[in-house]
Amino acid sequence: MNILYLEDNQMDAALVQRYIETTDHQLDVVATLDDADAVLSDNTDLLLIDIMIDNERSGLDFVRYLRDRGFDKQIIAVTALSSNDDIENCREVGCNAVLIKPFNITQLAEIINY
Amino acid sequence: MAITNENLTDSLNVYEEREDLRATFIQTISISFIIIGILLIGSASQSVASSWFLTMMPWVLLCVGSGFSLYFKKKQPAISGVLLTGIVPVAIGCQQVFVEYTPALSYLLLLSVIIGIGFLKEQYVVFLPLIPIVSTIAFDSYHNGVLWFATDTLYISILACATAAAGYGILDHARGMVTWAFDRQNKSFVRAESFYDQGEKLRKATYELERAKEQVEEISGAKSVFLSNMSHELRTPLNMVIGYTSSILDMPQMYENQEVPEVFRKDIELIKSSGEYLLTLINDILDLSKIESGKFEINPVAFDINPVLEGVMATALGLVKEKPIQLKPDFDSDLSLIHGDPMRIRQILLNLMSNAVKYTVSGSVVLSVKQQGDEIRIAVTDTGMGIPEETIATIFDRFEQVQNNSNIQGTGLGLDISQRLAEMHGSRINIESTVGAGSTFSFSLPLATEEQTAEFTGDETIHELTGIKRFDVAEPEAPESTWKTKRTVLIAEDDSTTRDLLLRTFEANNYKVFDVQDGDDVYDTASALLPQLIILDIVLPNRDGWTILDDLKADEETAHIPVIVLSAHIDDTDLRKEKAEMCLVKPINTHNILKHANQAIESHQRITMEA
Numbered sequence: 079m080n081i082l083y084l085e086d087n088q089m090d091a092a093l094v095q096r097y098i099e100t101t102d103h104q105l106d107v108v109a110t111l112d113d114a115d116a117v118l119s120d121n122t123d124l125l126l127i128d129i130m131i132d133n134e135r136s137g138l139d140f141v142r143y144l145r146d147r148g149f150d151k152q153i154i155a156v157t158a159l160s161s162n163d164d165i166e167n168c169r170e171v172g173c174n175a176v177l178i179k180p181f182n183i184t185q186l187a188e189i190i191n192y
Numbered sequence: 193m194a195i196t197n198e199n200l201t202d203s204l205n206v207y208e209e210r211e212d213l214r215a216t217f218i219q220t221i222s223i224s225f226i227i228i229g230i231l232l233i234g235s236a237s238q239s240v241a242s243s244w245f246l247t248m249m250p251w252v253l254l255c256v257g258s259g260f261s262l263y264f265k266k267k268q269p270a271i272s273g274v275l276l277t278g279i280v281p282v283a284i285g286c287q288q289v290f291v292e293y294t295p296a297l298s299y300l301l302l303l304s305v306i307i308g309i310g311f312l313k314e315q316y317v318v319f320l321p322l323i324p325i326v327s328t329i330a331f332d333s334y335h336n337g338v339l340w341f342a343t344d345t346l347y348i349s350i351l352a353c354a355t356a357a358a359g360y361g362i363l364d365h366a367r368g369m370v371t372w373a374f375d376r377q378n379k380s381f382v383r384a385e386s387f388y389d390q391g392e393k394l395r396k397a398t399y400e401l402e403r404a405k406e407q408v409e410e411i412s413g414a415k416s417v418f419l420s421n422m423s424h425e426l427r428t429p430l431n432m433v434i435g436y437t438s439s440i441l442d443m444p445q446m447y448e449n450q451e452v453p454e455v456f457r458k459d460i461e462l463i464k465s466s467g468e469y470l471l472t473l474i475n476d477i478l479d480l481s482k483i484e485s486g487k488f489e490i491n492p493v494a495f496d497i498n499p500v501l502e503g504v505m506a507t508a509l510g511l512v513k514e515k516p517i518q519l520k521p522d523f524d525s526d527l528s529l530i531h532g533d534p535m536r537i538r539q540i541l542l543n544l545m546s547n548a549v550k551y552t553v554s555g556s557v558v559l560s561v562k563q564q565g566d567e568i569r570i571a572v573t574d575t576g577m578g579i580p581e582e583t584i585a586t587i588f589d590r591f592e593q594v595q596n597n598s599n600i601q602g603t604g605l606g607l608d609i610s611q612r613l614a615e616m617h618g619s620r621i622n623i624e625s626t627v628g629a630g631s632t633f634s635f636s637l638p639l640a641t642e643e644q645t646a647e648f649t650g651d652e653t654i655h656e657l658t659g660i661k662r663f664d665v666a667e668p669e670a671p672e673s674t675w676k677t678k679r680t681v682l683i684a685e686d687d688s689t690t691r692d693l694l695l696r697t698f699e700a701n702n703y704k705v706f707d708v709q710d711g712d713d714v715y716d717t718a719s720a721l722l723p724q725l726i727i728l729d730i731v732l733p734n735r736d737g738w739t740i741l742d743d744l745k746a747d748e749e750t751a752h753i754p755v756i757v758l759s760a761h762i763d764d765t766d767l768r769k770e771k772a773e774m775c776l777v778k779p780i781n782t783h784n785i786l787k788h789a790n791q792a793i794e795s796h797q798r799i800t801m802e803a
Contacts, residue, residue, distance in 0.1 A: 087428060100446045178661070182437075183439040187443075
């Protein structure tokens, strides 16, 4: 599976990278919305996205934009926001699931391998 | 009437009004006397035929003088007074000199003097009447060649004096009344001024209060933003702690397939659990700060408490671990819908249950839910160390813990938050406790009204606040199944492939599934959850499946649960058949197992109904 991870925190990205390296999946990490837009292609099977990009919830708008554009692959929101409202917002814009930070590795494994 | 700036200048106009009043007074008196003068002069002059000019002159003088006095009455009351006091006597004088002397005219003279009283200092006023009296008598005596006491004017003078005195008295009284009126007005004015002052002070105080309120709101808002940001900041390094400790412990493939050496494992697990504890602390603090700043909202709806209870029991089981504590559910069957926020009720229950487990060394923790009238009473009873009387009062205060055993880990905030959550639902958590024997924490919740029940959607969006929340795996609701008939099944299987298969099969068919992998856990979990069905693999680690079956049937609480046994050997199918519903041989046929499961539950329901 080709996975794209949009994350502006270097350390969080590294953790995910470390795990994916042990699997058969391919991981690309980008740090800005523009890069994500550029790298995203028909080959992308799964998008992991940190909602709080640039300290604003602009990740949500990006997800909405992607869904409107016809991107129908799995989108998983990765976020430290944990209020009920925030999770509902993720669902509303079209995310398939939410992974709440901090997560442990088995949770990450489960959500990717589902 | 509010005291404003406009009203204040109105009050100042009192002074102008006073002048007005005085002027009007003069005007009224002078007009009336002028009229009398005109009448008297007119009547007198008719009796003497004389030149037209001489007859008219006093009239003219009177009119002119009156005109002037009226003109001056407002601006120069003194001039007005002089004119009045001057003109009339002049007119009379002329009358006397040029026309004919009549004693009645002296009356006018005197009265005109009285008007002058209004403008002279009081002490001189007394002497005023003497002047015209004496001059009149002298004039009369001279004119008529008679001695003064024989003149007519004497008697008229006496009469005039009496009138003057009376007039003076009246005027004085009038003036007194006017002064009194002015005084009153003055006092009102002073009072108005003080009201105005007070009003000013009030306005200033209100303004300052509003400023202070704005400041407080700003600070509170800043505090919320700060805490929210801090929460986010704190979670990021925690991601590293929890993420990597779990990797080291559970993912050897990330470390060139090297397992973590046993000697390190315990310490690394400690780091991981500390990280998890920090996470609960952050969540508690964030909750508490939201509650305090009034920004904490609950979303009460009509909901079914059964899934919440099952979830709580399952989580509490995880807390028991190796302690010899039995978790027992005691739920009324057929509970109605409750009105409340399911996520927060779950939060309260988890807190109470985890406290009960924490403070109990051995024995039991019972979660009881009973329907009474129009409410549900929930109680958590443990056989723990109990709480002393004095501590019960303060136990809900922040950071208070029963300081007995420093091994007991807790944020100290949980009960505080739970009590506040209960209060937000219109309830209160009550404690009954005996030291050494145990404690009961209880509270009640209202049943959903008909109106609220009508809005029930059965859509249980209770989000866990950690880990994973999946949206697209909605349990497909069979059309005839309602919230009442969701079934729970406990799967005891240590082989992961089989277990996964069973989990997926049952979940996809509207079952709520719990699973265990260790033989030791089966009985405890079953007695805590009281599922409607147990699928039991005969070969489990640590405890033999048949023994477990015996345990289950021996306990009257779990005896009624139908058990489907899974085995790898055909030979086992005959054994202990009366205790198990059936014995299925692996590999399992998922279609069959579902059919058998449903049959087992339904036939069992029939039995219990007939009983």
